[in-house]
Amino acid sequence: MSDTPGVADRRDAVCVIGAGASGLTAIKNLREQGFAVDCYERETSVGGAWNWRHDRSPISSSTHLISSRPLTEFPDFPMPDDWPDYPHHSQVxxxxxxxxxHFGLGxxxxxxxxxxxxxPVGDGRWDVTTRSPGGGAERTQRYAAVVVANGHNWSPRMPEIEGEFRGRFLHASAYKNPAILRGRRVLVIGGGNTxxxxxxxxxxxAAEVWHSTRRGYWYAPKYVLGRPADQVNAVMLRLRLPLWLRQWLYKRSVATSAGDLTRYGLPEPDHRPYETHPIVNSQLVYYLGHGRIxxxxxxxxxxDAAVELTDGRRVEPDLxxxxxxxxxxFEFLAPELLDLTEDGRPDLHLHAFARRHPTLAVVGLLQADSPALFPLAHWQSVAVARWLRLRTADPVRAAAVQQTESRRPLEQWSRARVMPTPRHWFEVSSTDYLKVxxxxxxxxxxA
Structure with missing residues (x-):
């Protein structure tokens, strides 16, 4: 037991927070390094964001992957070969x-x-306090390390819009079924994939649809040359094609498929391809061209009942x-533990390792050009698990590794040529990131 009354000492065990995709792979890889693991999940089952029965899940009934199956699966656990290129959320x-x-994680x-x-309570150890989501008695246990995998797509970022709206106004996180759209006049704000x-x-x-965006985007089809677009992009990345050439090829593919999108009323992009997170949608241009959007x-x-746009136009949606x-x-962590900025952006090495607390790590706080999150979270958690094992087995060598890594330039693993918006805080080039x-x-x- 701990010297602190009421605190149960779990000695060398690691605490993992969250049992979504990132939390599950963290448990697996920590166990493979010999650690005892206690994972805490506020919901009653695994899946995180992909379990749409969970309160915080942003998934709607029709959600499919926007990354293809081979680039989404964990490297040591393939998805079934007979699944579609872009599986439904229930399959995920x-x-x-x-x-x-399969890995006995439950x-x-x-x-x-x-x-x-x-x-933190000194010597790299952590007191973790838990309770049931509805309240009740709290329990505190002491751990050798904490790995955070609570996801970053569950706390809605609401737009600040002047005035009052008489109709229904909701965030996309509350959109679960297209039945809410039927027969309505709908305004959708936001040009991302969702x-x-x-x-x-x-x-x-819906009866009428307006789609409001602040800037122009580059819209990638889901298929290029008969293959899922991310697989074609992955080939270009493996071939180490320079960015300017990939941008030129991207523009050519858009020009030959959809043409000039400004003729549909979309603004011209104010950036080059790959400088924002990819918008993967084959149907938006189709419905713009048919006048349905x-x-x-x-x-x-x-x-009141109207919405005034920046060009002076007024529309009257009811949704x-x-x-x-x-x-x-990260409600359970003091802001300084992750070096959070005033706007809530954490400063983490490789978007994973706390700079001042070597036994605190975050897994899954990433967005990449290709592949999807699951394989990147896998390799992240492998690195976290091996780091914690080295710190236990050879603290002198671990300190030397930490010192070397702390000097690594940000540009080696974080994409520099992206729009400076919160949406791109965690954007990485997968090729460079995996290399590092x-x-x-x-x-x-x-040794």
């Missing part, structure tokens, strides 16, 4: 459930338990859906 959930069962998860706080998907669904269900600029203000993204939230992770893993190998 079943995949995560089978992953957890026995290490405390379901229906949320983390209230994680506090906003485009909802606009397309509205085009099939009207492209409009940003919203200036609400005015406004804000697909304006999410903000990362591989170098780190080699440094963490036993």
């Amino acid at each position: 959930l079943s995949y995560l459930e089978r992953y957890a069962e 026995e290490h998860v405390w379901f229906g338990t949320e983390v209230v706080s994680a506090v 906003g485009c998907d909802i606009a397309v669904e509205a085009a099939q269900q 009207t492209a409009v600029p940003d919203v200036a203000r609400f005015d 406004v859906i804000a697909a304006t993204g999410y903000r990362p939230q 992770l591989d170098e780190l893993l080699k440094r963490l190998e036993p």
Whole structure:
């Protein structure tokens, strides 16, 4: 037991927060390094964001992957070959459930338990306080390390719009079924993948649809040359084609497929391809071309039943859906532990390692050009697990690795040529990121 009354000492065990995709792969890789693991999940089952029964899930009934199956699966647990290129969210959930069962991860998860706080108590150890989500008695246990995998797509970022709106106004996180769109006049705010998907669904269900975006984007089709677009892009990345050439090829593919998108009322992009997170949608241009979606600029203000746009036009929707993204939230950690900026952006090495607390790490706080999150979270958690093992086995060598890594320039692993918006806080070039992770893993190998 701990010297602190009421605190149970779990000695060398590691605490993992969250049992979504990132949390599950963290449990697996920590266990493979010999660590005891206690994972705390506030919901009653695994899956995180991909389990749409969970309160915080942003998934709607029609959600599919925007990354293709081979680039989404974990490297040590393939998805079934007979699944479609872009699986439905229910298939992704079943995949995560089978992953957890295959590796025996469920026995290490405390379901229906949320983390209230994680506090450093010296010598790299942490006191983690938990309780059931509805309240009740709290329990504190002491751990050798904490790995955070609570996701970053669950706390809605609501737009600040002047005025009052008489109709219904909701964030995309609350959009679950296209039935809400039927027969309505719908305004969708936001040009990201979610906003485009909802606009397309509205085009099939609603009486009238407006799609409001602040800037122009580059819209990638889901298929290029008969293959999923991300697989074609992955080939270009493996071939190490220079960025300017990939940008030129991207522009050529858009020009030959959709042509000049400004003729549909979309603004011209104010950036080059790959300088924003990819918008993958094959149907938006189709419905714009058929007049089922009207492209409009940003919203200036609400005015009772009307919405005034920045170009002076007024539209009168009865439903406004804000697909304006999410903000990362770490309610159980003091802001200085992750070096959070005033606007809530954490400063982490490789978007994973806390700079001043070597036994605190975050897994899954990433967005990449290719592949998808699951394989990147896998290799992230492998690095975290090996780092914690080296710190236990050879603290002198671990300190030397940490000193070397702390001097690594940000440009080696974080994409510099992206729009400076919160949406791109965690954007990485997968090729560069995996290369740096591989170098780190080699440094963490036993001597």
